[in-house]
Every structure is written in structure tokens, then in C-alpha cells.
Amino acid sequence: MRRMYLNNTIIVMVLLFALPLTMWAQDEKFSYGRPAYWRPYDKTGINVFETTKENATPYDGMRIRLGAGFTQQFQGLKHENKEAANYESSNRLYPLAPGFMTAMANLNLDVQLADGIRLNVTTYLSSRHHNEAWVKGGYIQFDKLPFKGKIWDDIMKVTTIKVGHMEVNYGDAHFRRSDGGQTLYNPFMESYIMDGYATEIGGEVIVQKNGLFGVLALTNGMIKGNVDSAVKSPVDDNTKRAPSLIVKGGIDKKIGEAMRVRLSGSLYHNSSSAASGLTLYGGDRTGSNYQNVMENAPTGANLPASTAIAFSGRLNPGFTKKVDAFMINGFFKVQGLELFGTYENAQGRSKTETSIRRMQQFAGDVVYRFGCHENLFAGARYNKVSGRLAGFADNISVDRVAAAAGWFVTNNVLLKGEYVIQKYRDFPAVDYRSSGQFKGYVIEAVVGF
Numbered sequence: 001m002r003r004m005y006l007n008n009t010i011i012v013m014v015l016l017f018a019l020p021l022t023m024w025a026q027d028e029k030f031s032y033g034r035p036a037y038w039r040p041y042d043k044t045g046i047n048v049f050e051t052t053k054e055n056a057t058p059y060d061g062m063r064i065r066l067g068a069g070f071t072q073q074f075q076g077l078k079h080e081n082k083e084a085a086n087y088e089s090s091n092r093l094y095p096l097a098p099g100f101m102t103a104m105a106n107l108n109l110d111v112q113l114a115d116g117i118r119l120n121v122t123t124y125l126s127s128r129h130h131n132e133a134w135v136k137g138g139y140i141q142f143d144k145l146p147f148k149g150k151i152w153d154d155i156m157k158v159t160t161i162k163v164g165h166m167e168v169n170y171g172d173a174h175f176r177r178s179d180g181g182q183t184l185y186n187p188f189m190e191s192y193i194m195d196g197y198a199t200e201i202g203g204e205v206i207v208q209k210n211g212l213f214g215v216l217a218l219t220n221g222m223i224k225g226n227v228d229s230a231v232k233s234p235v236d237d238n239t240k241r242a243p244s245l246i247v248k249g250g251i252d253k254k255i256g257e258a259m260r261v262r263l264s265g266s267l268y269h270n271s272s273s274a275a276s277g278l279t280l281y282g283g284d285r286t287g288s289n290y291q292n293v294m295e296n297a298p299t300g301a302n303l304p305a306s307t308a309i310a311f312s313g314r315l316n317p318g319f320t321k322k323v324d325a326f327m328i329n330g331f332f333k334v335q336g337l338e339l340f341g342t343y344e345n346a347q348g349r350s351k352t353e354t355s356i357r358r359m360q361q362f363a364g365d366v367v368y369r370f371g372c373h374e375n376l377f378a379g380a381r382y383n384k385v386s387g388r389l390a391g392f393a394d395n396i397s398v399d400r401v402a403a404a405a406g407w408f409v410t411n412n413v414l415l416k417g418e419y420v421i422q423k424y425r426d427f428p429a430v431d432y433r434s435s436g437q438f439k440g441y442v443i444e445a446v447v448g449f
Contacts, residue, residue: 031061031064032064033065034057035065035112035118036055036057036059036116037053037118037141037160038051038118041067041068041182042184042412042449043184043411043412043414046184046185047260047331047338048175049172049262050160050169053158053160053208055116055143059112059116062111062112062114063111064109065108065109068108068181068448069106069182069448070103070104070181070446071180071181071182071289071444071446071447072101073100073101073445074101074442074443075098075099075290075291075441077290077293077420077438077440078096078439079096079438080093080437080438081294081432081433084427084429084430084431084434084435088299090298091296091298091430091434092296092297092298092299093296094292094303094304095297096292096293104127104180105180105181106124106125107123107125109121109123116143116145116156117140117143117146118141118143119140120139120140120141121138122135123135124136124180124286126181127180127181127310128291128306129285129286129310130285130286137164137166137167137199138166139162139164139166140162140163141160141161142156142162143156143160144156158207160205160206161204162203162204163202166199166202167199168198168204168217168219168246169204169206169217169266170196170197170246170266170327171264171327171344172266172327172342173196173197173327173342173363174197177191177192177197178190178191180286184448187367187377187379187406189402189420189442189444190402191284192342192363192383192385193314193384193400193422194314194315194346194361194385195284195311196268196280196325196327196344198279198280198282199223199283200220200223200279201219201224201225202243202244203218211251212250212251213251213264214249215248216248217247218244220244221273222273222277222278222279223282233351234352235352236352241272242270245270246266246267248264249264250262250265251263251264252264258334259333261331261332262331262332263331265328266326266327267326268323268324269324270323272321272322277321277351278322279320280319280325281319282316284311286310288311288312288313288314290438291306291312292306293438294313294436295309295312313400313438315385317346317348317387318350318389319349320351321348321351323346324346324347325346325347325348327344328342328344336369337366338369338379339366340367342361344362345361346358346359346361349390350390357388357389357390358388359388360387361383362383363381363382364382364383365380365381366380366381375407375408375409376406376407377405378406379403379404380402381401383400384397384399385397385398385399392428396427397425397426398422398424399422399425400421400423401421402418402420403418403420405417412447412448412449413445413446414446414447415446416444418441419441420439420440420441421437421438423436423437
């Protein structure tokens with residue numbers, strides 16, 4: 001099996017490195033270099049949200065760029081659940097010891113196909129959730145259209161169109177999260193406890209002018225394509241397949257040379273999913289950066305593989321049949337001080353439920369960047385999720401406090417560390433997470449280019 005994974009990775013690498021030779025044969029103007037209307041994968045890509053309509057890279061022929069993100073971690077976390085029933089047997093936690101995690105790696109391919117037209121394909125070469133090479137997705141982005149006429153030029157001066165299998169633009173938190181080997185944007189180790197992130201097939205239109213922006217997107221609502229018909233359940237005979245609608249709007253303005261303010265609101269709606277179900281809170285193909293923590297490993301059973309428990313420390317509300325969620329984000333930066341806040345409210349159910357459940361999430365980051373070119377930083381985060389899970393009679397909550405610091409050795413090389421405490425409250429005594437908590441440190445070495 002490992003040999004097959006290795007062969008798949010080699011095939012991907014050969015194809016990607018052979019691609020430039022093929023393009024060279026087709027276009028004498030082909031070159032390597034930075035594409036236009038693009039978010040860099042290094043330090044200069046931090047606090048970039050939607051790509052802007054400003055372009056400092058004039059088109060001079062087809063251009064290709066290969067980039068990557070590499071992350072190596074050392075974890076020293078401990079967990080406990082001594083107030084849970086049978087915590088030494090059926091509710092035993094996975095045994096932990098300090099050690100290195102398997103490194104994660106992303107491969108990024110960006111191609112400037114024509115003036116204002118860019119292609120992106122991202123491949124996960126190694127991650128917690130998949131040992132083999134796994135394509136995250138790919139999309140084509142239009143910041144100009146190949147049509148003649150002033151009307152098209154005027155429209156595309158403020159409009160960006162994206163089509164493909166891509167990261168859905170719900171909220172602003174997904175621009176700051178860790179994504180497999182690409183962890184350089186995130187000043188902390190992990191994404192939110194309730195991780196509203198997914199890659200879905202669809203189209204997105206972004207309009208932005210004078211600091212105001214709006215987003216409208218339509219997707220299939222699932223992490224992959226699916227043409228299967230839906231199956232009725234004993235409590236739900238609805239077999240309709242509905243698309244997901246994402247609406248977003250806000251303001252992002254610079255005030256003078258040292259201050260920036262951004263405020264956005266997002267809505268995600270799907271009234272009925274079919275087949276494999278909605279994946280808004282389970283759409284990550286890579287996994288958590290807290291490995292095997294607060295995971296159940298009953299006595300006498302074989303320990304579950306890391307790939308089977310890839311999302312440690314997160315809480316998936318299980319809204320797989322229908323979901324309505326909205327997120328409000330605020331970002332404020334003055335010189336080296338950054339504040340980023342999130343409020344999220346989501347409701348929905350699975351196909352086996354008859355009633356709607358609700359969850360809400362709060363998060364706040366304070367980060368201070370200092371030193372030469374802000375190459376050093378320190379920060380703190382508070383994150384809390386509360387609501388009712390499927391099969392639970394009462395609400396539960398999970399909260400996390402994290403303190404982090406980092407050093408950009410260069411724009412492409414980052415060393416960061418975090419101390420975290422996460423607590424599970426009001427879970428039933430029969431649940432392995434009852435009164436559970438984990439705490440400790442994680443250190444990451446990151447390369448992004």
C-alpha cells in the first residue's frame with residue numbers, strides 16, 4: 001500500500017514538472033514567475049483576503065509558477081477525562097507521548113493562461129487524513145475577459161469570476177486557517193474548534209470597489225462531485241438535491257498609512273443535500289494540527305490509525321442534510337497590532353433527525369508583529385463553541401485558550417510555537433469527552449513559497 005502511495009506521488013511530480021516543457025513547446029513566450037491577481041504563499045500573503053483588482057504583474061505571455069507549503073511539528077500535549085464514566089475502559093483516551101508528527105506538504109501550481117486569466121491546482125502530497133497524494137481542487141479565475149468592448153472592460157475592472165472545485169468563500173476565518181502543509185498564514189497552530197471550511201464545485205463572483213466588496217456563489221454543497229440519487233431515511237423522505245448559496249459583503253479600507261479596518265458578513269444556505277451530505281463543517285481533506293488528542297481508544301481494541309481520527313480537537317455539528325449559517329468577522333490593524341474577531345451562528349440537522357439544532361461560535365485573536373519588517377510576532381486566541389449535538393438532550397460547550405509566538409527567519413521560513421488549553425464542558429458522563437481537557441505545547445517549522 002505504501003508503495004502505491006509513493007508511486008502516485010511520483011506520478012504527480014513527474015506530470016507537474018513535465019508540464020512546463022509541454023507549454024514551452026506550445027508558446028515561445030512561456031516563462032516562470034509570479035502570476036497576476038494572486039495571493040502569495042509566503043509572508044507577503046498574510047492578511048490577504050479576496051485577491052484585489054490591483055495588478056503589478058503585466059502580462060507578457062503564458063507564465064507558470066510552482067509553489068509549496070511544508071510543515072513539520074513536534075507535539076507535547078496531554079489529555080484527561082477522569083470524570084467520565086468508565087474512563088479506564090470503554091471511554092479510555094488515546095495514549096499520548098511527546099514526539100514528531102508526520103510532516104505535511106502541499107504542492108501549488110499557478111498558471112497565467114492569458115491576460116487576467118489564471119489557473120490554480122493544489123495537491124496535498126502528505127497530510128494527516130490521507131497518506132497518498134490527494135488533489136484539493138482546482139479553479140480558473142477571470143479578472144479580465146477575452147471579449148472586446150468597453151462594457152466588458154468596465155465590468156471586469158471591479159469584478160472577479162472563479163469557477164471550479166475550490167475553497168468556498170464563507171466568512172473570513174478560512175483565509176487565516178492552517179491548510180495541510182500551508183500553515184504560514186496562521187499565527188496559531190490550529191483552525192477554529194468548529195471549522196467552517198470546505199472545497200466545493202461551483203462558481204463565485206466577487207465585486208469590489210473603493211473598499212466595498214460583495215460575493216455571490218453557488219456550489220454543489222459537497223466536498224466532491226456526486227450524481228447518485230438520494231436515499232430516503234425512516235424520518236426523512238426528501239430526496240431533492242439543492243445547491244448551496246453563499247452571500248458575503250463588507251468593507252475593507254486603509255486609513256492613512258498605518259491603519260486598516262475590515263468588516264464582513266457571510267451567509268451559507270442549503271435546504272436539502274443528497275447522497276453523501278453537506279460538508280461545510282467536515283470539508284477539510286487534511287486534518288487537525290493537534291494529533292490524536294481527546295480521541296477514544298477503548299481498552300482491548302486496536303488503536304485507531306491517525307488517518308481515521310484526523311480531526312482531533314475539532315467539533316463537527318453534523319449538519320449534513322440542511323444548514324443555515326452566518327458569520328461576522330472584524331479585522332483591525334494599526335502598525336504591528338492586529339485584532340481579528342468572529343461570531344458564527346449555525347443551525348441544521350442530519351438526515352436521521354427531525355428537528356433543527358443550533359450551534360454558535362465566538363473567537364478572538366490578538367497578534368502583535370514587531371521587529372525588522374514585522375518578522376517576529378506574539379499573540380493570544382480565545383475560541384468557544386456551544387450548542388446541542390445530535391442525540392444529546394442538553395447543550396454542551398468547548399473552549400480553547402492559546403498563546404503563540406513566531407519568528408520569520410525569511411519571508412519563506414517560519415518557526416512558531418503555541419501553548420494551548422482546551423476544555424469540554426457539560427458532556428454527558430457516558431461520553432468519553434465528559435469533563436475532558438487537553439493542554440500542552442506544539443512547535444512548528446514552516447516553509448512556504
